[in-house]
Amino acid sequence: MASAPLTATIPPPRAEAPVPDDRSARLRSLVIARDGAPVAREMPAPARRRDRRGWLLGAGLLAQTGVIVWLMFGNSPPAAAPAPAAIAVRSTAAGAPAPAAALEAQGFVQATRRATISTRVAGVVTAVEVDAGDRVAKGQVLGHLDDSLARREVEVAETQLLGIIARVKNAQKQLLHAQHELEREQAVFEKRFSTAARLEVKQSAVETAETLLEVARDEMAVQRLQIQQQMTMLQNYTLRAPFAGIVVEKNAQVGELLAPAGASGGFTRTGLLTIVDMASLEIVVDVSEQMLRRVRIGQPVNIRLYAFSDLTLKGEVARIMPSADRAKGTLQVRIAIKDPDPRVLPDMGARVAFL
Numbered sequence: 001m002a003s004a005p006l007t008a009t010i011p012p013p014r015a016e017a018p019v020p021d022d023r024s025a026r027l028r029s030l031v032i033a034r035d036g037a038p039v040a041r042e043m044p045a046p047a048r049r050r051d052r053r054g055w056l057l058g059a060g061l062l063a064q065t066g067v068i069v070w071l072m073f074g075n076s077p078p079a080a081a082p083a084p085a086a087i088a089v090r091s092t093a094a095g096a097p098a099p100a101a102a103l104e105a106q107g108f109v110q111a112t113r114r115a116t117i118s119t120r121v122a123g124v125v126t127a128v129e130v131d132a133g134d135r136v137a138k139g140q141v142l143g144h145l146d147d148s149l150a151r152r153e154v155e156v157a158e159t160q161l162l163g164i165i166a167r168v169k170n171a172q173k174q175l176l177h178a179q180h181e182l183e184r185e186q187a188v189f190e191k192r193f194s195t196a197a198r199l200e201v202k203q204s205a206v207e208t209a210e211t212l213l214e215v216a217r218d219e220m221a222v223q224r225l226q227i228q229q230q231m232t233m234l235q236n237y238t239l240r241a242p243f244a245g246i247v248v249e250k251n252a253q254v255g256e257l258l259a260p261a262g263a264s265g266g267f268t269r270t271g272l273l274t275i276v277d278m279a280s281l282e283i284v285v286d287v288s289e290q291m292l293r294r295v296r297i298g299q300p301v302n303i304r305l306y307a308f309s310d311l312t313l314k315g316e317v318a319r320i321m322p323s324a325d326r327a328k329g330t331l332q333v334r335i336a337i338k339d340p341d342p343r344v345l346p347d348m349g350a351r352v353a354f355l
Contacts, residue, residue, distance in 0.1 A: 103294045103354040105333075107285030109305075111346050113243060113277035116251070117142055118270055120236045121150075122259035125252050125272065132250045136241040136275065143272050145258060147237035154230040161223040168220055171213035178206040239272055248346065249274035276346055281337060283315065285352050286330035295320065299354055301335055306349040314338040317354075 123145030130142055182202040188194040252258055252269040259268045283303055287295055295317060303313040318336040325331070335352060337344065 103287070103291055105285040105287055105352050105354070107283050107335075107350055107352060109281055109344055109346055109348040109350060110284045111276045111278070111280050112282060113245070113280040114346070115242055115275050116271035117239050117241070117273045117275060118260060119145060119239060119258055119272075120260060121145070121233060122257065122268075123147065123237055125254050125256050125258055125269075128250070128252070128254060128272065130247050130273065132247050134247050136245060136247060138241055138244045140241045142239045142241055144239070145237040147234055150230065150234045150237060154227065154234060157223065157227045157230050161220065161227060164216060164220045164223050168213065168216040171209065171216045175206065175209035175213050178202070178209040182206050241275060243275070243277055245275040245277040247273050248276050278342075278344075279340070281340065281344055281346065282318065283335040283337065283350050283352055285333050285335065285350075286325070286328065287333050289324065289329050289331065292320075292331055295333055295354055301355060302353045303335070303337065304351045304353075305344065306351070308343060311341065311343065313341060313344070315352075 125143060126146050127144040128142070129144075130136055130140075136142065182199075182205070185194060185199050185202040189196070189199045250273055251271045257268045258272060259270065297317055297320065299317045301315045301317065303315050305311055305313075315335045315337050317333060319334045321332040321334070323331075
């Protein structure tokens, strides 16, 4: 807020006394000292008064100028001292400067080993042993399908095998009987009590019995292979984990029909569960074609997840895919995680800094 300028108050001049015409006083002022020292000449009274007024007027002007300067600049805040220039180099925990990022890109966490557990045969789901979020081991049972019809087929094949085994035993007995008949006929023929034609008949009977036995044995082998095939098909009704991982999705419930993907349709499910191998997680980012020269195989990177801002993972460039996206003008770069963390989950967003 500006105030009225201050003016210096100059006292009015006093009445001057008449100066007597004293010649003796003037003569005394002109006396010169004998020792050579200068003698101050006394200033007349009117001159002294005029010099005093000048000093008072100058002091008033100076005070007025100081007040104006104070009103203009006295209330403004003092200028802040210039801040020191920021250091662009980041320091690591060990005190060494961290390398600057050559490129930054955004991507997602993706698993290279991800499987949807399905079946080779169609069947109704009768049991699901695990749920989403559970960890499973390799070969662990995940669920069961209705296998009653397959078991009956196995029972029928086993019954047929028993009939073939009986035929084999009968063929063995017939062969033994034909061999004994041939031996007796041969002994009689040697004694000249039989003819060669009768001996040939006995030999033909032995050969026929051997052929029947061989056919029965082949049928028994084929039937056993069929039983093994039926048992293998029966195992398809029990779903197992192909590798260790975490169940990330449950696709079917008890009572739903599960079938192979080629035979699915309508409300038929094509998979029971989806499993992800957490040891195969990697970061997938899209890098512009113009910035691809800054990326190389084996290049170290820093990974920061959007879900955990305080978590920084180390990684390196594992693969640069040999195909580009024509629409976006980018190439896909896959980054391996060197220090995996259990908090890292598939499809999480991440930011990658290429060092």
